[in-house]
Amino acid sequence: SLPSLLALMKRSVAEKYLRAYAEPETQGVSSLEGTYSHAVVIPVANEGESFFETMESLQAAAASCRAKPVVLVVVNGRKGDEANKEANPTLFSRLMGASTGEGSGAWLRTCFAGLDVLVCPRFEGREAFGPKDGVGRARKIGADAALGLISSGAALSPWIRSTDAD
Numbered sequence: 001s002l003p004s005l006l007a008l009m010k011r012s013v014a015e016k017y018l019r020a021y022a023e024p025e026t027q028g029v030s031s032l033e034g035t036y037s038h039a040v041v042i043p044v045a046n047e048g049e050s051f052f053e054t055m056e057s058l059q060a061a062a063a064s065c066r067a068k069p070v071v072l073v074v075v076n077g078r079k080g081d082e083a084n085k086e087a088n089p090t091l092f093s094r095l096m097g098a099s100t101g102e103g104s105g106a107w108l109r110t111c112f113a114g115l116d117v118l119v120c121p122r123f124e125g126r127e128a129f130g131p132k133d134g135v136g137r138a139r140k141i142g143a144d145a146a147l148g149l150i151s152s153g154a155a156l157s158p159w160i161r162s163t164d165a166d
Contacts, residue, residue, distance in 0.1 A: 014151040022144040023137075025106035025120050029145040030152035032109060034116060036070040038157035039149055041142030042165050043135045044075045045123070046087045050166035052094070052113075058163075059113040070116050070155060072107075072145050074138040077123035078131055088123040095119060107145065118145070 018026060040058060044051055055071070062069050075092050077084030095112055096119065102109045107118045120141060122129060129137060139162060149155040 011151055014147055018144065018148055018151065022148070023141045025122075025141045026144040026148050027106075029107050029118065030148040030154060032103070032107065032118065032154070034070065034154060035068075036116065036149070036155045037067040038069050039146035039155045039160055040069050040071045041139060041146055041160060041162040042071060042073050043138030043142060044073055044088075044091065044165040045077055045135065045138070046084045047091055047165040048087065051091060054163065054165055055113045055115065055117075059115050062115065068116070069161075070118060070149065071112075072118050072120070072142040074120045074142045075123050076134070076138040077128050078133065079128040081128075084123055092119070092121055092123070120145070 042051075042054070058069070058071060061067075073095065075088050075095075077088050095117065096108065096110050097112065103118070106120050106122075108121070110117050110119060121127060122138065122141070143160050143162065146155060146160040150158055150160070
């Protein structure tokens, strides 16, 4: 049927993009188990309590429309950036909570405020960004991972949502 053919063509284009241009962190994310209504990307750097208020707002929105999103959080910072030295590890620890740390590749799975959350820590040591990278790269990492989930059928909506941490 025509709709099936179009879906196959879209998946093929997405897979071609992922092979050629996706960030390395995308590898393995589609092997994580779960099926979601859609994907939400949040790049996070040097955030405080406002991030957790954003997460609670997302949970309330998801509950009101009976959606089951996956939230892809990229906690990011640049090498030598003193502003992120305390805030990012604190946020990461609180977000991960009592998580088992299950994950695949660069992504760790946790649950926060009733949401399934995949976290990519890119803020310390060799994982930190270089001097020219920032929120744009963090958003691309998250969007590439979301596209991987869409392409594999784990995220049902073809739309990638993105929001700021605050």
